Amino acid sequence: MPNLSVAPPNRTQLRRAVTSSFLGSVIEYYDFLLYATASAVVFNKVFFSSLDSLAATVASFGTFATGYLARPLGGVIFGHYGDRLGRKRMLVLTMTLMAVASFLIGLLPTYAQIGSLAPIALVALRILQGVAVGGEWGGAVLMSAEHATSRRGLWASFTNAGAPFGMVLSTAALTGTAAVMDEQAFLSWGWRVPFLISVVLLAVGLFVRLRVEETPVFEAARERAPRMPLLEVFRNHPKTLLLGVGVGLSAFVAQGTLTTYLIAYGVRAGFARQAVLNALTLSSALAVLGIVGWSALSDRVGRRPVVLAGAVLMAVFGFALFPMVDSGSTAVLALALVLGQAVVHPLMYGPLAALYTELFTTGSRYTGASLGYQIAGLGAGLAPLLFAQLDASTGGGTTTISVIIAACCLLTVACVLALRETSRHDLTSVAPVAPSGQVADTAKPSSA
16 A cells, blocks of 8 residues: 655654653653652552551552553543644643643642542542543654654654653652651641642643644645544454553553552561662663663564563563562662663563554554553553552462563563564555554555
8 A cells, every 4th residue: 555745854853852752751750650659658648548558558559540540541532633633732732631630639638638538539630640641652652753764663762761750750859858858747748749840840841842843744644534543443453452452561560560569568578668769769760771772772673572572571570579679688679670670671661662653554543552552551550459459468478469460471472473573664654564464565664
């Protein structure tokens, strides 16, 4: 099938698009993951103070999970209009929605002040956060990938790299605030400061994002956009969508384990909260390098080998993770997080930005990529909740948790093997990438 007639590449716009995608992702995930850290160390005491310690932690992780449950909805809503009206417009809306929701969380009364209305309002705002981040990722990735004419894995990966960098900022903001005041002041009002800062980050993000032009790939395909991109995905790419979900699931289960569940687990294992958060901050900062580096490698050797290597290594590492934390050594705890989050996890996670982009055609790419990624992303939201409940029922046993992580990794291996390599697919082609064993329409190789 024919390729679209696309305007010549513009290096200035590529740089702006990558910068915008990275900063936008940092801001979105600063807000989204700030909630994750707060759910492990603050919200169980502020919004669920009527429950015992373990039940409050489970409830706190439950509200955390609602954000992930709302992410596919955000992917569908913003994906639809992003495929119909353009990527840029939706990204301005998602960034604004996220910042406003986070700012309002910072203003919420506590359970002690208004009772059960406090956690209800918290859940409502968390849902808005989920909708926002669900629409953000797909548009941000497409802005970079569709502006790129080479090294697509590298450029698209900056969106994914924004997630751990956002974690660095959110963790630093929360722990920095806690470090300059006593426990009572922190639980009373100090925890609100990092959420209120969201408005400042919004101003910076919008300044950069408004200077980026719409992608030339979308402009060339605007007239061919289907009226209902979601139906287009379900009708023409159902197997590709399901395989895409399976490819990303283990990366998100591992992400939720390493960045959320392990905070609460480490504190219960006897570590000071600050020690766990310091190790998480270090591993998150190094994860930025891991994501960009492994994604650049995927441009050379392909997406499949890199993701496969990560899935196999994570399946094994899942059985070593908790014994390392249980060692009681702060250095071993930090090593466990660095190995897991900065070395192994980026192998699976980094190439996903380009891979999901390459699975779908331009007319339904925002919807398809967002939906596949965000459904897989449920693993990051539900894993900490599931693991906390398993912990409560088994009295601290972690073998079952390691088995679940390994099973998800094996699912990823099977789904990657069922897909064709996508790294040489041309984004201007109107033909999708077919699963392995099917005959896809001819697409001109990309120089990426």
